Amino acid sequence: MRSIPARQRTDSLSLLTVNNLSISFQSRAGRIIAVDGASFELEPGKTLGIVGESGSGKSVLCYSLLGLLRSPPAIIEKGTALFDGMDLLTLPEHRLRMIRGNRIGMVFQDPMTSLNPYLSIGKQVIEPLCLHRQISRKTAWGIAIQALEEVGLDGPARLMNNYPHQLSGGMRQRVMIAMAMINKPEILIADEPTTALDVTIQAQILELIKELQREKNIAVIFVSHDLGVIARIADHVLVMQHGRIVERGSANDIFQHPRHAYTRNLLASIPTGTKPHKYDPAGRNQHNVLLSVQHLKTWYDGDNSFFGGNTDLTVKAVDNVSFEVYRGETLGLVGESGSGKSTLGRSIMQLLDIKEGTITLNNQELAGLGPRQLKQARYNLQMIFQDPYASLNPRITIFDTLAEALQIRNSMSDRDLLAAVSSLLNDVGLEPAHVYKYPHEFSGGQRQRIAIARALAVKPQLIIADEPVSALDVTIQSQILELLLDLVRRHGLTMIFISHDLSVVRYMADRTAVMYRGRIVELDHTETVFNHPKHPYTQTLLSAIPVVKLTRKIENKATEITEK
């Protein structure tokens, strides 16, 4: 038996007391410590925010509390997690089941995969009710409707018969929260519940969790990598790094007076302010237009059947968009998921067939080009992709990947090639020693550097960066942003920078275009867009950004615009 210190046994204030918890994973490479001696207390009615980058052990910690870690490979080395006199870590499975979904509820990250697509919403919501309480399905149905109403869903009775695919991401996450809350739990564990959501929806969900917490006086453990989100919701904050809690304190303390170097680094990594070196506005004249997009329409046919599409299902992903990009400037393209920003980028890259309109690069119209001319034109257009894990061929060494790009225009001798590859790697801040390694041997940030090097290797006139940092941790993100800024300055690159993250775009772009439902609703100098937004959608978007500075916390004005 584990000995429990007397102080904790008598501590009535704490609802959950985790003491010296260590978790490791057994792998082929040996034992990896995921959580190292974590201790914390959770008070009723308070929100504990756990913040850290990927691999910091924050999710593992939460999963262990509900016995959700699969063992092997996970091993709970030592420690206790006391909840109502029970140690959650040693509780037998059948007693844990009585706590899960009943006294402790959990909300997961991805609302797209955490609901079963084959069961109606109603069946899934009443499941925890019927399981933990002796009530009829009919009563349960009634309670479930009420629960859906409480999480702010319209027409809950009708929704009960819908299936998950008929609901938007935000609505699904509301359903997940309703399910987690339905048995009136004492603790709600939310593991990155807003990470997969758009910023306006995220603001609504955060508001909802806060509201429910106030009403029902439950304790919340809120895990996130996003400091802004944590700042907005948490009373107390734990900062985790490499499995250790490196700093703890009230939210105010942590964000105003961070003590640990890692916390300071995290806070410093959040992009703030505007692009450091400004673009000379004189460059924006008729002779300096590099790319001109006029009345561009890219539509997806709803149905790809053999005998032609069904026009009713057509999605107008990009709908009549016009803009220019001048040599040497960075144009930011911002919008939420489904706004058409990626489709626009891919249309310019000629990766998608456009329906109407013109794309002109260097006064050369791209749409009508034959395959050979298109190949030539492509050299001048390169793309940096979002996911550095998917954008490099896993079976080819870095040398081969870069050599292929370098030799696109003309072939080189082996000696020249080696020199060119190594200077490219130097350019993006990587050791040339890594040249014969495969992509899987690199971290996400390093891979993104390689992907950037590949785009540069072709010596393009225009680079389209499609969410180049959104798959990366915040400290890595700031390094990649700095690298891009540096390359823009040194090589005089012209760039279209696509992102859903407004602060990143503000930091990177000279001008910013805001996209909403396939159209550009606002396009102006970045500062004008951020300081004096004209379009109501831009205003909504800006108000929804979670801001770290607690003192300047902007109240949520988000409406249901995008959820409808």
Place this chain on the structure above:
Amino acid sequence: MKSLENLKQFGQGHSLWQDAWTRLSRNKAAVLGLITLICMVLLAVSAGWLTPYSYETQDLALGATPPSAAHWLGTDTLGRDLLTRLLYGGRVSLMVGFLATAVALIIGVSWGLVAGYIGGRVDHVMMRIVDILYAMPFTIFIILLMVVFGQNIFLLFLAIGAVEWLTMARIVRGQVLTIRHQEYIDAAITMGLSSNVIIWRHILPNVLGPIIVYTTLTIPNVILLESFLSFLGLGIQPPHSSWGALISTGVDTMEEYPWLLIYPGCVLSLALFSLNFLGDGLRDALDPRTAKN
């Protein structure tokens, strides 16, 4: 240029195949499988020099005898040396196995690659053709071929291969569809690479895993299919033989002369085991992510 000097000490880069070979040679089971298969091929090829007996000379007076010093694996009911017949039968079985599978591999992989990569209507048409061929009764198809072109062992390879490629095409197409939407393919397209280069350099290496696994499953399938056809009188005819045919005659006399079943069965099993080990080893060797550093 200092960095260039530094670079040189890391030696030359290796291609995927060189790396795969190095990794394969470290996998003991796979190497053992490969050696076994090579030995089998060599033995089958040199059968004529290895045994003093002929595969067709009957010795009815001798009849079925159990293994002895003169006949190491015994003789069959017609007094023919079993070892000799196994060696000669290996020629047919291994040839059918490798050639028919190669035919299936070439047609299936290219069909799947093209359908998956081009997509759209081309894909629709190509896969409907596969569906139609799937629906054709296999035996009748082969009988038809035999009737039209006459009995010929190479035709048999072609016929079996022409049936086995269908599943291969489907598997490859499915894999290509997922890889087609990976961003490194988009990156290759935006670089201006031709479709040929993209298919060969970027797509094919990434679908090799499933292809190899399915190939190692196809070879035994084909060997057994041949014995089935021989049984119907469509494949190899006596006095020629194959492992499959030897096993099926062995089954008939299993109770009186068990060695007629046991030895051919062991040889076939050994071949299949070796293939599987080699296949698994190849799959791992071709995936740089499984490399141990």
